[in-house]
Amino acid sequence: MSFLDEIDEEFGRAGLDRAVALGDTGPIVDWLLTTFSFQGISDRVARDYIERHGTASWSDINASFRRRPSCPKLRSYWHFDHCRYDKTSVTCSEPDHIDACPLPRPHLRNGRLNQTAYSLFLFVRDLADCDLVGWIDRQLETARAAPGTTIEAARQEALVGPLRHVYGVSDKILMMTLSTLLIGARNQRPIWFETGKAMIAVDTLVHNFLHRTGILGTCGTPHTYGAACYAPGGCAEIIRTLADRIDVRTLSRAFPQKFPRFVQNAVWRFxxxxxxxxxxxxxxxxxxACDIGYCYLYQKCGREPLNSRKTTAKSVVYSDI
Known part of the structure; x- marks a missing residue:
């Protein structure tokens, strides 16, 4: 039930409330780049590295472009493709330009994060005209639901679809970061909240939970972790269907009736x-099969081994949770 409080705390600490109100792109991009740095490694290790070496920032990257870098990859967002910068070997796809290239300058954990930082900057500069708040507003306001889809799904895709082509970011990290941004701005922009509350970030913990309990095999389409988690019959669709059956206002009056992002987060916390x-x-x-007998779901859980397709007990059904 502290879910919204935690989002509000992070939102305020990063200065996002003021940034959204003023349409200030810099703090939002800085926060996104910091959040992206937590991919593929434990939070503790990522946090320790950032404390020692810092992160990339909108202002520093913007300043580097004023010096007109010679690398042809940095001409625009559309030119930034197959950079292949590698921090360990100090190599890239344009070796004649690497000595003067600003991309390796931020001391990030690996070269992929450097590429992500510059790819995101170029996206915001060239596609959003340096106005990320205005771009989000326009994308949400002009989104239209196709037959058989919801307006929430259309708005999500209006944001995630274009950003999906930023180097090094997955649907999971986009859903996670954007939902925090959109939910945190709920008092200023209700349409942001309506979109953010429906965003579901499926990580391996959530995917594996649905497999172990038998929910994935019974109510969805069995698949390995990855893009299929967001496909029809995947993990996100299962959680969205489950969220439709739960009135979370019984937990907190601050919650909307249907809150898929909260339900997904509750599974993650479990x-x-x-x-x-x-x-x-x-x-x-x-x-x-799992043998944690004191687990709240033990008697109802399918307890299906993650590395086996055989179900050893009855599967959990939506009404049991």
Missing amino acids: CAGDGLNLCNGNRIDDRQ
Whole structure:
């Protein structure tokens, strides 16, 4: 029930409330780049690295372009393709320009993050005209639902679709960061909240929970973790269907009736080491059925081994949760 409070705290700490109100792009991009730095590694390791070396910033990258970098990849967002900068070997696809190139200057954890930083900057500069708040407003206001889809899905795709082509960002990280941004701005822009509350970020913990419980095999389309989690019958669709059956106003009056992002986060907290620490690979030997007998769902759970397709007990159904 602290979900909104935590978002509000992060929103205020990063200065996003003021940035959205004033249409100030810099703090929002800085926050996005910091959040992207937590991909593929533990939060503690990422946080320690950032504390020692800092992150890329809108102002620093913008200043580097005033010096007119010679690399042809940096001419525009559309030119920035297959940069291939590698921090360890200090190589890229344009070796004649690397000595003067500003892209390697931010001391980030790996070269992929440097490419992400410059790709995002060029996206905001060239596609959003340096006005990220205005771009989000326009994308949401002009989105139209196609037959058989919802307006929330259309608005999500209006944001995630273009940003999906920024180098190094996945649907998961986009859903996670954008939902925080959009939910945090709910008092200023209600349409942002309506979009953000429906965004679902599926990570391996959420995917594996749906597999182990048998929900994925019973109510969706079995698949490995990845893009299929957002396809029809995937993890996101299952959670969205589940959220339609839960009135979360019984938990907090501050919540809307349907809150898919909160339901997804609740599943994540059930599994995560920083949460209830129950359904995860550190607690379960995935070569066999889970044996955590004191788990809240033990009697209802399918307890399907993650590395086996065989179901050992009855699967959880929506009405049981």
